[in-house]
Amino acid sequence: MLINLKKCGKLAAITVNSETMMSAHDQNHQINNDKNNENTTHFGFQTVEKKEKESKVASVFHSVAQQYDVMNDLMSFGIHRLWKRFTIDASGVRPGNKVLDLAGGTGDLTAKFSQLVGREGKVILADINSSMLNVGRDKLRDRGLVQNIEYVQANAQYLPFEDNTFDVITIAFGLRNVTDKDMALRSMYRVLKPGGRLLVLEFSKPEHELVNKAYDFYSFNILPKMGELVAKDGDSYQYLAESIRMHPDQETLKAMMDSAGFEQTSFKNLTGGVVALHKGYKF
């Protein structure tokens, strides 16, 4: 059961077991722990200072940027292209729309959106990481996609756009790397136009135990070795596997989107729940 407490103008969420309700003392203890935890977060399975996570994630993506597309194809056996297509099909994007492809990296979604929104529309490819943004910009320009794309280096928690700017916001495989996910979701809500929608494509929790075990084996035994062989960086892919496990599951992320203000939130599991597409509207 999730309880939202309004303190110091911020929303804090604590998990409470409904069968064994906590005493007032336990609750105070929990709140104190939360205050201590306010400055820490996770980086894979490690607990790190919040300010430290940003630089650690940045170094991971600086390291893998050049090999990012090749590794994506290898790791997912090319299925990431279908996951992204599913996101585009679900976005309901139309000519003239303004789209924000957040944590857009090497620009897979931006490329498709740019062609669907047409000359009247606009796509902003935003990423916190300059290396990823450079790789994405070079790739899109080489494909002749220059007319309606802008590039912005931005932190999802502090989006540098005016309120009610975008018709569609997508964040594909990026939210789990964000330090404060709740803050990022609120920031996305702010810049979304009324009637606009947010689509979060992210690794999630497989629905079946057997798939979960096979996925665990693949993630922790094969993935880092592939990273070592192809990208010469096993540690970054070890982080990838760990960060996926630390990311909120389908229902938790949906609740987080609800808390941020999104309405009609829903999710669709893809490939047995290995990946989930969450969708929410701002009205």
Place this chain on the structure above:
Amino acid sequence: MTSTLSQQLMFAQALSAMLETLINQFLRYNLYGTKALKPLSEKTLTVKLAELPFPLSFTISHEKVHVTASDTHNDCCLITSISTLIEFKKDQQLTDLIKNDKLDIQGDLKVAQRFAEIAQSLDIDWQSELAKRIGDIPTYKLGQLGRQLLNKFNFARQQIQADASEWLVHEKRLTVTTAELSYFSQDVADVKQQVGALSQRIDDLIQQPSKIS
């Protein structure tokens, strides 16, 4: 919140990706290039086929065709089946198809017709494309072999058809010969004529007493 199996397997996305690659490869090899796409720039045609549980939208942008499995926006929407879609290029049949509820068109018909024109105007010199990759002589030999195989296939097909018809008509007598069918049709026509004449005579006879009175 669980998704259906086809959704989880993303069949729609796999099909749209495959179609997109195929169409754009065909356009790349087209002798007239992608010029034909220009008048349709930023236009979308959605096709809802009875055989598929999802729509397919074809958008033209940047001299390419983009295929999506959604119908959020379109300039023209065709609701039909695969067999009807093949007949769509024949203009004179369009009205019949609509009348027979085989085709429903929503939006700008010209967009659909232009898409059909592009499909008809595709002219690909496969031999020249193949020669670029494997050389002139192997392409020539391969073409010769292909033609021979095609001729043999057509001959075998005709032979099988003739044999099957022979077997059904004469051996098993499961169906009638063309001559028998013709005689039967003629008999039916004669009976129809006789019934018509008889009906006319009955009408005359019914009206006769009233004329006398």
